Amino acid sequence: MGALDEGHFCAELENGVGLGCPELGFEEEPETIAIEDAVKVLLHGLGEDVNREGLVKTPLRVAKALREGTRGYKQRVKDIVQGALFPEAGLDNAVGQAGGSGGLVVVRELDLFSYCESCLLPFQVKCHVGYVPSGQRVLGLSKLSRVADVFAKRLQEPKRLADEVCMALHHGIKPAGVAVLLQCLHIHFPNLESVFLKPNHKGWLKSLVCSGSGVFENENAESWTDFLSLLKCRGTNVDRTSTRHSNEQSWCPSQSYSCAKTSSKIEPVNQAMVTGVTSILRSLGEDPLRKELLGTPARFVKWLMNFQNTNLERKLNGFAFSRVNAVETDKEASGKEKQIQSELELPFWSQCEHHLLPFHGVVHIGYMGAEGLDPIGKSLLQSVVHFYGFKLQVQERITRQIAETVTSFLGGDVIVVVEADHTCMISRGIEKVGSSTATIAVLGRYATDSVARAMFLQNLPRPTACEE
Amino acid sequence: MGALDEGHFCAELENGVGLGCPELGFEEEPETIAIEDAVKVLLHGLGEDVNREGLVKTPLRVAKALREGTRGYKQRVKDIVQGALFPEAGLDNAVGQAGGSGGLVVVRELDLFSYCESCLLPFQVKCHVGYVPSGQRVLGLSKLSRVADVFAKRLQEPKRLADEVCMALHHGIKPAGVAVLLQCLHIHFPNLESVFLKPNHKGWLKSLVCSGSGVFENENAESWTDFLSLLKCRGTNVDRTSTRHSNEQSWCPSQSYSCAKTSSKIEPVNQAMVTGVTSILRSLGEDPLRKELLGTPARFVKWLMNFQNTNLERKLNGFAFSRVNAVETDKEASGKEKQIQSELELPFWSQCEHHLLPFHGVVHIGYMGAEGLDPIGKSLLQSVVHFYGFKLQVQERITRQIAETVTSFLGGDVIVVVEADHTCMISRGIEKVGSSTATIAVLGRYATDSVARAMFLQNLPRPTACEE
Incomplete structure (x- = not known):
């Protein structure tokens, strides 16, 4: 069953490198089994029933995603570049001469994703890579993308990723120089504690890094001006002074969790989870004792515990639902005519139970009422959203x-739209970067009155022009 | 060598379906060899030397790309959907009730690509797919993408693609209804003859198609209003009245080549090419006698012959270079001071020799002169661009x-920038949809004067806001 219906893992990768023992199916490989065991420990630590139907295959899915997402450890650049170097007459060492060299070649806007070595969450990469050919050799264009992907498919940090891609291409092509510029986007989940305090929490952290060799080694070289001009005419307007030059200061928000402090009060169950994550790192072929990875398991577990099954029940139960009836009663007493009311763009943060990967977005809620909600009502809606999100x-x-819950204080006519970006849709070999998912639930009048539904839906916010 | 340096083909696909005989390597499989043989016939028909270094592995690359790009013939939806159907309490047949059913689920903006059955060129698909769950079952979101991809990875036509995805999901999920809306983009190469006559030739043809089942079967159903509203708030503003409802009128520009007429005067070498393409169709698992495919080999060959090696030499030689010196001489005689002159956004169309797939874009040319070019000079530049493009x-x-050629009439100081979208970067498993490649060649002063270079590069056109 499992191999067929969940999709058989492609053990032989495109560049001729097997992921494990060729005799064993993916599911029987010891690395897979070790990751599955560790994920079960994590689910248990979250207070979940690992045998509940939605979770029963989650360990295998996570193992598959992680091994696929870090396959770069087993790929060799040489295998990719060899055989894709083509002779082009008239390309010699004279940089920039058409009669001699072909000048700069730039491939812009390659969408990649990688895994943050600090917190194990995937991050998005917009990769721009260029080189100045030399020695009568050019590289097949798609190989620039494939080589970048070899290093993206590892546990990474933006600056190191840029450096590794740059060096690999430099040694592979032996050009006059290589330039790599990465625009990286790291999801920034709020903590369960901070999400109520900072409603305007920004969901992304950006990092702009670059790396150069040869004629790009000097960061003030004219070649960089050419390279950046060619990005600019594609709409990528970057200021190199804002690039990070070292990986000393980490960009990952988990670094601020200050695990040193928390590790002293780590609960026993959490310690088992930390050990589990350490075993996952080892199964992926990493060294858990590598400096940058030392705190990763504890940080990941601390983050994951945001989604503990019973966490918010305790915190919210008393507060939220005691205020519910008051709001509703006030409204009915006012006697005004009810009309469509909307609360739009309530942020939410959640964790996909199929892949243990985050998804997040906004919730729009419509109801029928005489007037809009007061601030307390609004924060109540937001609390409900977080209550169901942090799980x-x-x-x-x-x-x-959300629809069923808010009906108790917004009345029986409710429409809820959730719009979300799923990390599991951009990583894991699906790699549908621009995709987004919308879901609707309707109750009462919204279920039958298509005009009311259409009026609410028409008022949903549109993306502003050229959103990043 | 071949298997390692070009990338070993992944014969075992992700959904557990082998592409051919499991005992044979991809390169030894009879289907691969048959396609390679046919591609050699095509290259020969183009007047190319199949042993020249840039082409020697082209037959294998084409075979790999085509078999990978049509792997959907061997995939089964059942294998994908089974095991990814999850029970969700509260989802029953009462459409649209949150307490009963979960309402509409829409995944928006999935980037796919497919192969046009009429001309064998890849076309891009922006896929939006939704369904209303029923029977307490929801499908893992990524499976909507995977199922759509099974049918995209075949020789297709937009309306049939939409219908097949819709029906497959309907049978797989057994929901209250499925909606599929596809925005398709087909590259539209000009003919070698027409390119000079129609300088404003549009490079793309669009097709908007949709397909619905269950609650979406009636195209005026309220469910469609909900579905389209959810696309709209993501910025996809489509008017369903503009969708095509049948596949009777073909969207493919190759249909207008009127092959019936040309087939009578087909040359013997072309007939061998047509036979070759027919054999490729068979090797991919298609029936060349299927109605829609009957004219495809002849259309593909007719299109490919645009890139015949010696075609333009004959047509242009006399014209272009006899006028060259006149332009230059006029300039020098005027005695005015030379400054940077630009000719921007000259369209070009070409064919990638590594993958036999089109690439196209614009050429920007800078030079030093007393004044800009007259219309004859401009059309001369455009001729040079087409001369080197149609190969x-x-x-x-x-x-x-281009740089080396235009120097004969624009003087020794020349900079050429080519910006192109490569079909081989969006199809073939690379699937970097948004990527684009820029190349520079510089001669004379532009090679050494970085200020002149920067001035030219800064004036390159930027993308206008929110370009499609």
């Missing part, structure tokens, strides 16, 4: 749960 | 060739 979830369920 | 090419070479 292992699926988007369909959270949409329905 | 089997690589972007680095065409950039250098």
Whole structure:
């Protein structure tokens, strides 16, 4: 069953490198089994039933995603570059001469993703890579993308990723120089504690890094001006002075969790989870004792515990639902005519229970009322959204749960739209970077009155022009 | 050598379906060898030397790309959907009730690509797919993408693609209804003859198609209004009245080549090419006698012959270079001071010699002169661009060739920038949809004067806001 219905893992990678023992199926390989065991420990630590139907294959899915997402450890640049170097007459060492060299070649806007070595979450990379050919050799264009991907598919940090891609291409092509510029985007989840305090929390951290060799080694070289001009005419307007030059200061938000402090008060169950994550790192072929990875398991576990099954029940139960009836009663007493009211773009943060990967976005809620909500009502809605968000979830369920819950204080006519970006859709070999998912739940009048539904849906916010 | 340096083909696909005989390597499989043989016939028909270094592995590359790009013939939806259907309490047949059903689920903006059955060129697909769950079952979100991809990875036509995805999901999920909306983009190469006559030739043809089942079967159903509203708030503003409802009128520009007429005067070498393409169709698992494929080999060959090696030499030689010196001489005689002159956004069309796939874009040319070019000079530049475009090419070479050629009438100080989208970067498993490649060649003063270079590069056109 498993191999067929969940999709058989492609053990033989495109560049001729097997991921493990060729005799064993992916699911029987010791690395896979070790990761699955560790994921079960994590689920247990979250207070989940590992045998519940939505979770029963999660360990295998996570193992598959992680091994696929770090396959770069087993790939060799030489295998990719060899055989894709083509002779081009008239390309010699005279940089920039058409009669001699072909000048700069730049491939812009390659969408990649990588795994943050500091917190194990995937991050997005917009990669721009160029080189100045030399020695009568050019590289097949798609190989620039493939080589970059070899290093992206590892546990990474933006600056090191740029350096490794640059050096690999430099040694592979032996050009006059290589330039790599990466625009990286790291999801920034709020903590369960901070999310209520900082409603305007920004969901992304950016990092701009570059790396150069040969004629690009000097960061003030004219070649960089040419390279950046060619990015600019594609709409990528970057200021190199804002690039990070070392990986000393980490960009990962998990670094600020100050695990040193928390590790002293780590609960026993969490210690088992930390050990589990350490074993995952080892199964991926990493050295858990590598300096940058030392704190990673503890940071990952601390982050994951945001989604502990019972966490918010305790915190919110007393507060939220005691205020509910007051709001509703006030409204009915006012006697005004009810019309469509909307609360739009309530942020939410959640964790996909199928892949243990984050998804996040906004919730729009419509109801019928005489007037809009007061600030207390609004913060109540937001609390409900966080209540269902900070759990292992699926988007369909959270949409329905929010609808069913808010009906107790917004009345029986409710429409809820959830719009989300799923990390599991951009990583894991799906790599549908621009995709986004919308779900609707409707109750009462919204279920039958298509005009009311259409009026609410028409008022949903549109993306502003050229959003990043 | 071959298996390692070009990348070993992944014969075992992700969904557990082998592409051919499991005992044979990809390169030894009879289907691969048959396609390679046919590609050699095509190259020969183009007047190319199949043993020249840039082409020697082209047959294998084409075979790999085509078999990978049509792997959907061997994939089964059942294998993908099974095991990814999750129970969600509260989802029953009562459409649209949160307490009953979870309402509509929409995944928006999935980037796919497919192969046009009419001309064998890849076309891009922006896929939006939704369904209304029923029977307490939801499908893992990424499976919507995977199922759509099974049908995209075949020789297709937009309307059939939409119908097949819709039906497959309907049978797989057994929901209350499925909606599929595809925005398709087909490259539209000009003919070698027409390119000079229609300088404003549009490079793309669009097709908007949709397909619905269950609650979406009636195209005026309220469910469609909900679905389209959710696309709209993501910026996809489509008017369903503009969708095509049948596949009777073909969207493919090759249909207008009127092959019936040309087939009577087909040359013997072309007939061998047509037979070769027919054999390729068979090797991919298609039936060349299927109605829609009957004219495809002849259309593909007719299109490919645009890139015949010696075609343009004959047509242009007399015209272009006899006028060259006149232009230059006029300039020098005027005695005015030379400054940077630009001719921007000259369209070009070419064919990648590594993959036999089109690439196209614009050429920007800078030189030093007393004044800009007259119309004859401009059309001369455009002729040079087409001259080098309509061939089997690589972007680095065409950039250098244009620079070296125009120097004879624009003077010794020349800079050429070529910006191109490569079909081989969006198909073939690379699938870097947004990527684009820029190359520079510089001669004379532009090679040494970085200020002149920067001035020219700064004036390159930027993308206008929110370009499609």
